[in-house]
Amino acid sequence: MERERLFEVARRTFDTPEFRGIEFIEVEAKSVINHVPGNFLPFNYTINPYRGCLHSCSYCFSRVTHTYMDMNAGRDFETKIVVKINAPEVLRRELGSKKWKGEHIAMGTATDPYQRAEGRYRLMRGILSGLVDYRNPFSILTKGTLILRDLDLLLDAARTADVSAALSIGTLDEEAWRRSEPGTPHPRKRMETVAALNEAGIPTGVLMAPILPGITDDPRKLRDVVKAAIDAGATHVSPILLHLRPGVREEFMPWLAEHYPDLVDRYEAMYARPYAPSADRKSLGRTVDGIVRALGGMQLRNTAPRFRRGEQTHQRRPPEEPGEQLSLL
Numbered sequence: 346m347e348r349e350r351l352f353e354v355a356r357r358t359f360d361t362p363e364f365r366g367i368e369f370i371e372v373e374a375k376s377v378i379n380h381v382p383g384n385f386l387p388f389n390y391t392i393n394p395y396r397g398c399l400h401s402c403s404y405c406f407s408r409v410t411h412t413y414m415d416m417n418a419g420r421d422f423e424t425k426i427v428v429k430i431n432a433p434e435v436l437r438r439e440l441g442s443k444k445w446k447g448e449h450i451a452m453g454t455a456t457d458p459y460q461r462a463e464g465r466y467r468l469m470r471g472i473l474s475g476l477v478d479y480r481n482p483f484s485i486l487t488k489g490t491l492i493l494r495d496l497d498l499l500l501d502a503a504r505t506a507d508v509s510a511a512l513s514i515g516t517l518d519e520e521a522w523r524r525s526e527p528g529t530p531h532p533r534k535r536m537e538t539v540a541a542l543n544e545a546g547i548p549t550g551v552l553m554a555p556i557l558p559g560i561t562d563d564p565r566k567l568r569d570v571v572k573a574a575i576d577a578g579a580t581h582v583s584p585i586l587l588h589l590r591p592g593v594r595e596e597f598m599p600w601l602a603e604h605y606p607d608l609v610d611r612y613e614a615m616y617a618r619p620y621a622p623s624a625d626r627k628s629l630g631r632t633v634d635g636i637v638r639a640l641g642g643m644q645l646r647n648t649a650p651r652f653r654r655g656e657q658t659h660q661r662r663p664p665e666e667p668g669e670q671l672s673l674l
């Protein structure tokens with residue numbers, strides 16, 4: 346753990362149906378704002394309060410991060426969840442530092458901050474309270490409908506900073522969902538969450554990711570997602586074709602062989618490298634663009650006044666009163 350600058354303080358299990366067989370490894374983190382090196386992503390800083398994810402998606406590219414902590418990318422990733430229990434306090438210290446310039450922070454970039462564990466540990470409420478108090482801009486990507494629990498804090502944040510969300514919804518196909526994302530909320534519930542957030546005034550898009558070749562890339566299935574996203578007032582729909590990096594591929598291919606054996610040869614050919622051929626990725630983008638246009642484009646909802654770029658600077662402001670205390674267990 347020290348290699349990750351995480352210091353284990355306890356291991357817990359909870360004998361409830363939703364957490365049976367799950368081990369929570371509670372750790373203290375030295376820092377929680379992570380700098381993302383390079384310019385290949387549209388953000389430079391991230392916060393990830395959990396490692397491992399109960400959503401258990403077969404294709405998850407974060408699986409490999411569990412191996413950095415001497416656990417495996419398969420069952421361990423799904424059943425041994427690392428919880429940074431001091432994340433809210435450490436974040437406040439970092440936001441208050443003179444070195445911090447109030448840059449955008451992306452959440453949900455590695456593991457899902459609104460996975461089921463969050464219902465018990467409530468770290469995101471402490472994290473959002475800190476971001477609200479320091480007027481720090483941020484975005485959240487999740488598959489968790491639990492994000493609506495924190496709508497009050499999201500609205501507080503959106504009054505003084507640039508705040509947005511996106512729900513990851515690759516398909517509305519029941520069978521593909523149950524097989525590939527067994528621990529996630531139903532995709533229709535996720536779409537309802539997109540609608541509720543937009544309705545409330547939090548600009549929220551849909552990341553159609555990942556699209557699984559031969560499983561969820563049928564144009565009718567893509568149209569179902571795009572249509573539902575438009576109806577939900579989504580700010581954007583962004584399709585991403587599956588990629589399979591080393592470490593994830595070893596977990597994904599046995600899953601594919603079990604559930605879609607006829608597709609194994611096709612995937613072997615398509616994923617000789619981590620990314621699908623450029624022509625396939627471009628073709629997916631064109632198909633989704635065409636569907637959006639055919640459906641009349643995105644229909645944004647602006648139902649609540651919110652922060653707009655240029656209205657106010659992202660000035661850091663020390664908290665006027667103590668932030669919400671971390672509530673554990």
Ligand code: SF4
Nearest residue numbers: 398400402405456457
């Ligand atoms: S929700 Fe995201 S982080 Fe969690 S398993 Fe699925 S892809 Fe991975």
